[in-house]
Amino acid sequence: MNPAAAGTRPGISRPALLFAAVGLTGLALPFVQFRANRIVGGEGLSLPDALGPWGWAAAALVVAVLLALSRVPPRAALVAATCGLLAVTLSAGAAAGALVPEGDRIARVSLGAGFWLLLAAFALALADALSRLALRPAWRWALLAGTVAAIALILGTGLLDDLSVMREYAARRDMFWREAQRHLALAFGSLGAALAVGLPLGIVIHEAPRLRGAVLGVLNVVQTIPSLALFGIMIPLFGWIAASVPGAAAAGIAGIGAFPALVALFLYSLLPVVSNMLAGLAGVPPGVREAAAGLGMTRAQALAQVMIPLTLPVLLAAVRIVLVQNIGLAVIAGLIGGGGFGSFVFQGLNQTAMDLVLLGALPTIALALVSGIALDLALDGLDPRKGHA
Amino acid sequence: MTGRLALGLAAVLLLAFLLSPDSFAPLLRPLTRNGAPPVYTQTSLLSLTLSHLGMVAGAVLAASVLAVGFGVLVTRPSGRDFLPLARTVASVGQTFPPVAVLALAVPVMGFGTGPTMLALFLYGLLPIFENTLAGLAGLPPQVIEAARGMGMTPAQRLWRVELPLALPVILSGVRLSAVIALSTATIGSTVAARTLGEVIIAGLLSSNTAFVVQGGVVVGILALLIHAGLRALEDRAAAWSHAGRS
Numbered sequence: 001m002n003p004a005a006a007g008t009r010p011g012i013s014r015p016a017l018l019f020a021a022v023g024l025t026g027l028a029l030p031f032v033q034f035r036a037n038r039i040v041g042g043e044g045l046s047l048p049d050a051l052g053p054w055g056w057a058a059a060a061l062v063v064a065v066l067l068a069l070s071r072v073p074p075r076a077a078l079v080a081a082t083c084g085l086l087a088v089t090l091s092a093g094a095a096a097g098a099l100v101p102e103g104d105r106i107a108r109v110s111l112g113a114g115f116w117l118l119l120a121a122f123a124l125a126l127a128d129a130l131s132r133l134a135l136r137p138a139w140r141w142a143l144l145a146g147t148v149a150a151i152a153l154i155l156g157t158g159l160l161d162d163l164s165v166m167r168e169y170a171a172r173r174d175m176f177w178r179e180a181q182r183h184l185a186l187a188f189g190s191l192g193a194a195l196a197v198g199l200p201l202g203i204v205i206h207e208a209p210r211l212r213g214a215v216l217g218v219l220n221v222v223q224t225i226p227s228l229a230l231f232g233i234m235i236p237l238f239g240w241i242a243a244s245v246p247g248a249a250a251a252g253i254a255g256i257g258a259f260p261a262l263v264a265l266f267l268y269s270l271l272p273v274v275s276n277m278l279a280g281l282a283g284v285p286p287g288v289r290e291a292a293a294g295l296g297m298t299r300a301q302a303l304a305q306v307m308i309p310l311t312l313p314v315l316l317a318a319v320r321i322v323l324v325q326n327i328g329l330a331v332i333a334g335l336i337g338g339g340g341f342g343s344f345v346f347q348g349l350n351q352t353a354m355d356l357v358l359l360g361a362l363p364t365i366a367l368a369l370v371s372g373i374a375l376d377l378a379l380d381g382l383d384p385r386k387g388h389a
Numbered sequence: 390m391t392g393r394l395a396l397g398l399a400a401v402l403l404l405a406f407l408l409s410p411d412s413f414a415p416l417l418r419p420l421t422r423n424g425a426p427p428v429y430t431q432t433s434l435l436s437l438t439l440s441h442l443g444m445v446a447g448a449v450l451a452a453s454v455l456a457v458g459f460g461v462l463v464t465r466p467s468g469r470d471f472l473p474l475a476r477t478v479a480s481v482g483q484t485f486p487p488v489a490v491l492a493l494a495v496p497v498m499g500f501g502t503g504p505t506m507l508a509l510f511l512y513g514l515l516p517i518f519e520n521t522l523a524g525l526a527g528l529p530p531q532v533i534e535a536a537r538g539m540g541m542t543p544a545q546r547l548w549r550v551e552l553p554l555a556l557p558v559i560l561s562g563v564r565l566s567a568v569i570a571l572s573t574a575t576i577g578s579t580v581a582a583r584t585l586g587e588v589i590i591a592g593l594l595s596s597n598t599a600f601v602v603q604g605g606v607v608v609g610i611l612a613l614l615i616h617a618g619l620r621a622l623e624d625r626a627a628a629w630s631h632a633g634r635s
Contacts, residue, residue, distance in 0.1 A: 013470065014470045014471070015470055015471055015474050018471075113497065124474065124478070127474060127477045127478065127481065128473065128474040128477070130477070131473035131474060131476065131477045132473060217392065221613060224568060224609070224612040224613050224616050225605070225608075225609040225612060226571055226572035226575045226605075226608045226609065226612055227572050227575070227576070228572070228575040228576050228586050228589055228590075228605075228608075229575065229589060229604065229605030229606075229608045229609050230605070232589045232592065232593060232601040232604070232605050233601060233602060233605045235593070235598075235601070236420070236598035236601060236602070324484050327486065328485075328486025328487065328488060328489065329486070329488070331486060331488040331489060331492075332488060332576065335576075335579065335590075335593070336593060342488070345488070345489070345492045346579060348492075349492065349495065349579055349580060352500075354495065354496035357492050357493070357495065357496065358493075358496075360492070361489040361492045361493050364486055364488075364489050365485055365486065365489050368484045368485065368486055368489075369481070369484050369485075372481070372484035373481075373484075
C-alpha cells in the first residue's frame with residue numbers, strides 16, 4: 001500500500017461504508033444451506049458453523065478487508081475487493097466440501113443469502129474501484145480476460161464441485177454443453193441474420209426517406225410485443241407454414257424446436273440494427289459526402305467506401321444492444337422447447353429445484369455481462385477514431 | 390394520425406374482447422383443433438388483465454419514486470461520492486437479463502404475485518435511475534447558475550428548475566421500465582403470478598393456438614397502448630419544459 005497515495009484521499013470513503021454494511025449483513029445471514037437430500041427443507045449455516053476455526057478465520061479476513069476498503073486508494077481497493085471475491089467463493093466451495101460426508105451423493109449444500117450479499121459487497125467495491133481508477137482500455141481488457149480465466153480455473157480445479165449447483169451440472173454435463181451451444185447459436189444466429197437483413201434495410205431507408213416512417217413504425221411495434229407472446233405466436237405460425245407451404249418443411253422451417261425462437265429473436269434484433277444504421281448514416285457530416293462527390297465518386301461508391309465505414313461505432317453499439325438483449329431473451333426459448341439455458345431455468349422452476357434454476361440463470365448472466373463489457377470496451381477503443389471524423 | 394386512429398381502434402377491440410370474450414369465439418374457432426375451447430375460461434380474462442396491469446403499475450410506480458429519489462441524492466453535492474458507482478451499477482445492472490432476475494427471485498422470495506412484483510420493481514429501478522442521472526447531470530450549468538443567481542434555495546432549484554427540465558428524459562426511462570415490466574410480468578406466470586402469461590402458457594401446453602393468440606394479442610395491444618400513452622406524456626413534458634426554458 002502506498003501511504004502517499006492514501007494521503008491524497010483524506011477521511012474515509014462513504015461508498016465503502018455502504019459495502020461494509022452490505023457485507024457485514026451478509027456475514028450475519030446463513031452462508032450456505034445444508035439439506036440432507038434434494039427435497040427436504042434446508043438448514044442455514046453461517047461461515048463459522050460450516051467451516052469451524054477456518055470459518056472464523058475467513059470471517060475475520062472478510063471483516064478486515066471490508067473495513068480496509070474505506071481507507072485505501074482505488075488501486076489497493078481493487079486488489080482487496082478481488083481477494084474478497086476469491087475468499088468468499090473458495091470458502092463456499094470449502095464449506096460444501098466440509099459439510100458433505102465423503103461419498104455422499106444425496107446431501108446438498110446450496111449457496112445462502114449471506115454468500116450472495118458478501119459477493120455483492122465485494123463486486124460493488126470492485127466496480128467502485130474500477131470506476132475511480134479509469135484504467136486504460138488495454139488494462140481493462142486484461143482484467144476482463146483475467147476474470148474469465150480465473151472463473152474457468154476455479155471451476156476446472158473442482159474446488160466448488162461439492163456445491164449443489166455443480167452437482168446439478170455434473171449430473172447433466174453433456175446436456176449442459178449442448179444447451180450452451182444452442183443458446184449461443186440462438187443469440188449469435190439471430191444477430192447475424194439481423195445484420196444481414198437490417199444493414200441493407202437501414203441503407204435503403206436512408207436513401208429513400210419516404211419509407212422511413214413505415215419501416216421504423218413496424219419495427220417499433222414488434223419491439224413492444226412482449227417476448228412470451230411473440231415466441232408463442234411463432235409456433236403455430238411456422239407450424240402452419242411448414243404444413244401448408246410446399247417445400248417449407250424441407251427447408252428447415254418448423255413450428256417446434258429452435259426455429260420459432262430464432263425468428264422471434266431476429267425480429268427483436270431488427271429495430272436496433274436498422275435504426276442505428278440510419279442514425280449512423282444521418283450522422284455523417286454533409287461535407288464528407290460532398291468531398292466524396294468532389295473526388296468523382298458515385299453515390300454508391302461514396303456510401304460503400306466513405307459513409308458506411310464512418311458508421312462503425314454506431315453499428316457496434318447496435319451489436320452490443322442486440323447481443324445482450326438476445327442472450328437474455330434466448331432464455332424464453334427454453335419455455336417453448338427451443339433449448340438453450342432456459343431449459344434448465346424452466347425445468348428447475350417446474351420441479352422447484354432452485355439449483356437447477358441457477359444452473360441456467362448463472363451462465364446466462366455471465367454470458368450477458370461478459371459480452372456487454374467486451375463490446376463496451378471495443379466501443380471505447382473506437383472512440384478516438386470517431387473523434388477524428 | 391393514422392397511427393393514433395389504429396391505436397384507438399385497437400383499444401376499442403381490446404375492451405370489447407375483455408368484456409365479452411365469447412362473442413369473439415367464432416373468430417378464434419378456426420385456430421383450435423379437435424373441438425378444443427376457443428376462449429380461455431379457467432380465469433376471467435378481464436381479471437387476469439387487471440391483475441397483470443396492477444402488478445406492472447405498482448412495480449413501476451414504486452420503482453419511479455425510489456429511482457428518481459436515488460438519482461436526486463447522488464447528484465447533490467453530499468451524494469457525489471456515490472455517483473461513479475451509481476453509474477456503473479445502473480449500466481451493468483441492465484445487462485442482467487430480466488428473465489434471469491425473475492428466476493433468481495424465486496429461491497429468495499418464493500412463488501407467486503408478490504415475488505414477481507418485487508423482481509419487476511428491482512429491475513424497473515435501473516432504466517429510470519439511469520435516465521434520472523442523465524437528465525439531472527445533463528442540464529446546462531448556466532441554467533443552474535442562473536437559478537442560483539435568482540436567489541433560489543437548493544430545494545427550489547431542484548423542484549422548480551432541475552426536475553421539470555429533466556422530466557422528459559426521466560419519463561422515457563419510466564416508459565422503458567413499463568414496457569420491460571409488462572413483458573417480464575407475462576413470464577411471471579411461470580412462477581405462479583396471476584398474469585396474462587397464464588393464457589399463453591395454457592395454450593402452449595395444450596397446443597391450443599387460439600389461447601396463444603388471444604393471450605399474445607391482448608398483451609401486445611396493452612404494450613402498444615402503454616408505450617404510446619407514455620410517449621405522448623413525454624412529448625407533452627418536453628413541450629412544457631421547452632416553453633419554461635425559453
